[in-house]
Amino acid sequence: MTDDNSQNSKRKGFQPGQSGNPAGRPPGTRNKTLLALECLMDGEALELTRKVVEDAKNGDSVAMRLCMDRIFPPRKDRPVRFKIPNLAKASDAVQASAAIVQAVAEGELSPSEASELSKVVQGWIEALKASDHDERLARIEEALAGDK
Incomplete structure (x- = not known):
C-alpha cells in the first residue's frame, strides 16, 4: 500500500490547489487538431458545399437534412401564450x-x-x-x- 505522503513527495514543487502553470494557456492559442483540420479543409469548403447541395437535390435524405438545418435551424425556444395571474404580492x-x-x-x-x-x-x-x-x-x- 502506498503512502499519500510518498506520492506527494514525487510531485516536488507543486502544492495542492496550485496550478503548475498559473499563467495558463496564452489567449488566442488554438487547438492543434482544429488548425490541422482547417488546413485540410482550406479551399475545399465551396466544393464540399456544392456536393452536399447536389446530393440533396438528388434525394439524399442526410444531405437534405444537413441543408435544411442550415437554412432553417430547429427552434430552441418559442414564446409561450399563457395568461399568468397578476403578480403583485408574494401570495x-x-x-x-x-x-x-x-x-x-x-x-x-x-x-x-x-x-x-x-x-x-x-x-x-x-x-x-x-x-x-x-x-x-x-x-x-x-x-x-x-x-x-
Whole structure:
C-alpha cells in the first residue's frame, strides 16, 4: 500500500490547489487538431458545399437534412401564450403556480414550458424578497439614525 505522503513527495514543487502553470494557456492559442483540420479543409469548403447541395437535390435524405438545418435551424425556444395571474404580492405566486400546474394537467402547457414559467415566477419571488429586504433595511437604518 502506498503512502499519500510518498506520492506527494514525487510531485516536488507543486502544492495542492496550485496550478503548475498559473499563467495558463496564452489567449488566442488554438487547438492543434482544429488548425490541422482547417488546413485540410482550406479551399475545399465551396466544393464540399456544392456536393452536399447536389446530393440533396438528388434525394439524399442526410444531405437534405444537413441543408435544411442550415437554412432553417430547429427552434430552441418559442414564446409561450399563457395568461399568468397578476403578480403583485408574494401570495399571488401561489395562484400563478397553481395556474401553471392546471395548464399542464389540461394539456395547455408542456411540462418543459411549465418548468420555464415556474422559473419566471421563482425569479419574481426572489426579486420581491430582495426589494422587501432593502425596504426593511432602510427603515432600520432610519430608525437607528433617528435614535442618535
